[in-house]
Amino acid sequence: MLKAAINTDIFKESIDVMAAMVTECRMHISPGGFSTRAVDTANVAMVSLELSAGAFSSFDATESDIGLDINKMKNIVAMMEKDDTLSLDLPEGGHKIEMSFSGYKYSIALLDVNTVRKDPNPPTINLPGKVVISGSVLYNSIKAAALVSDKIAFGIDPEKGIFYMEADGDMDHIYYELPKDDLVSFVPAEARSLFSLDYLKDLGRVMSKSDQVEIHIGMDHPVKFAFSIADGKGNVEYLLAPRIEAD
């Protein structure tokens, strides 16, 4: 059972977080709020989203799992006005969720939970380096790299005290560095890993709205991006597996 109301901007942001990676997910609903974890079809990227009950203007729920068609949600979200209220209503054991906003009353069929991929187990990885930068700086550097290549390296040079991003195309090269004084936070450790810009462009667009994004990196390891949404009442983590650096 779920009976809740939420600001349309927060709901839209949450859907965007998921839509950057997957087209469907299993959403766990509990009295504490919403949570979900999902992996993209190639098992290369993972997302986890937690939206606490506090992110809603009203929230009453019992434990249940629902299958959400993210594509469909994205289309519906596009119909919503800014800073409006969305009411969600799902009866116990129901197969359709009622979504009401600005006079519209959608009744949306849920996916059979069993047809949606199970939550992936998050891998245990140790990422020693950490920087905190603004989402817009991160997204701009991703866009800049995409002009010359389809992959980007993130790295930390602890001696120089810098965080850098670097991309090599067939002919062209781009390098961008941030000294530690320009960073919100800096935990130095030798780190460099290469990632696909295909994925990062989609994730970057979502992260660009966040003031602070934590980037955790290591040597030829996945990268973890952590940031909050809904005024800190929601938390997101993206994990992206690295590419193999060709010699």
Next chain:
Amino acid sequence: MQFSEFSKICEQLEKISGRLDTIDMIASVLPSLDDDELPIFVRFLMGRIFPDWSQEKIGIGPNLVFESVAYVAGNNKSKVVKDINREGDAGTAVENILSKKEQTSFFTENPDLIEVYSDFKYLASIEGNRSQKEKLKVVRKLFANAGPLDGKYLSRLILGELRIGIGEGNIRDAIAKAFDVPAESVEHAYQAANDLGEIAAIAKKGEEELAKIRIELFRPVKMMLAKQGTIADMIEEQGAIAAEYKYDGTRFQFHKSGDLCRIYSRKLEEVTAAIPDIVEVLLKSTEHDIILDGEVIAVDDEGRPLPFQNVLRRFRRKHDVASHMENVRLVPNLFDILYLDGETLIEKTFEERRVLLERNVMSFVAPQIVSDDIKFIEAFYRESLDAGHEGIMIKSLKSAYTPGQRVRQWIKIKPSVDTIDLAVVGAEWGEGKRAHLFGSFILACQDESERLLKISKVATGFSDEALAGIYDIMKDKVISESGKVVRFEPEIVFEIGYAEIQKSTNYEAGYALRFPRFIRFRDDKGIEEIETISSIGERFRAQSEKVR
């Protein structure tokens, strides 16, 4: 069974050359599979995904496969296509690409056969405007979880290119051996059920269960086929024989239960919606639940037969059926009955079936004569040609209906034209004004294990329209390209005329065609119906005898 284990078995089977060793190896695996896995394993091994009678198709072309592999490996698609073109074989190229993935992943899931099959089932069910995207998602997932060797066989399976030399005969014998049942019982049950996968699971339960298999309505069985021969030999062997017109039309199978009916083409594809006129008259022709075998021909205003192409045009039609009904008048001709009110009739003799056909079907029963007089039958043959038909069929009165078999109990007699049905496996780009079309085609026959063997090229006999039409159909079936040569998913059959068959070392088949020319597109025929190497050998010997 994990898909990865299946891949290893395929790899081992490819290395075995002997038929008996192949059968032994398969027979040793079958008992370890459970009832759900058996049908899938057996079909996959033969390079098929769904039962032979099923209308399901996954609808995944080379493009979607290459795009998915590129995505999973972290390459761009053009690099993948380049690798495949260099390798010439999609399976091997995919194996190489996946062994040098540039993109790591968090985990792989190692799906079992049932999971892969249910993904295929899902692919077959996807339709609508988002279908390409949704299909891509599923195919990506399949390749994301595939190791290099899995990727090799997965891509071949999807592209209809598995062909590891496991034909129906091998599987039949392996099932018989694995479950200690007679091969004849397996064959017999297969002819009625038309799915060796299901038969494997039933054979596991024992011979009695196999014997219970019956033909079912709306589950088409393969058509019985005829060999070439002479009237004299047939009469000498059989005494009195039946003779019927040989229609220059398209074979069909009519299934009816109450008011509901479906019509299947020779390739067992449902064509009911394309020929409502035939549906209407056949529904009225009998009150029984029935399965009938026949041939549809096109006729002109005087009722004289029109060439075969006119019928095909109607069978292929999906849109605008009504207006084409007026243009091409079709007439069914019924010559066999396989099922009547719950009873399977294929074991009955042709004589007995003919009585049931005449007794239970009121119209469109094809004329037939029975005689042991060669003169009388020859006269009937001339009469048939005069009426505009292709020749005659002569049939043994005592023969059972043997689905899918090309047997000596049915002999086709027609004026001698040497034509041969071959698979189109490749092409070369044309020149001059045909530079943007395929100009010549590489053709293949098959061996007893359904392996394709190249035998000829054909570049003549095509009109510009025919070439353009063929290009439209073949352009989405290109697997690889190198220089001027492209390779196709083997799906299309050409009927090819020739002057002579010669021994040759230029082609894998060991034979070549002299003066090959394109006669027509045989899209009523499936790839498994193309000429076998042994029958080409027979043709070669027959032709040398003639010379002497």
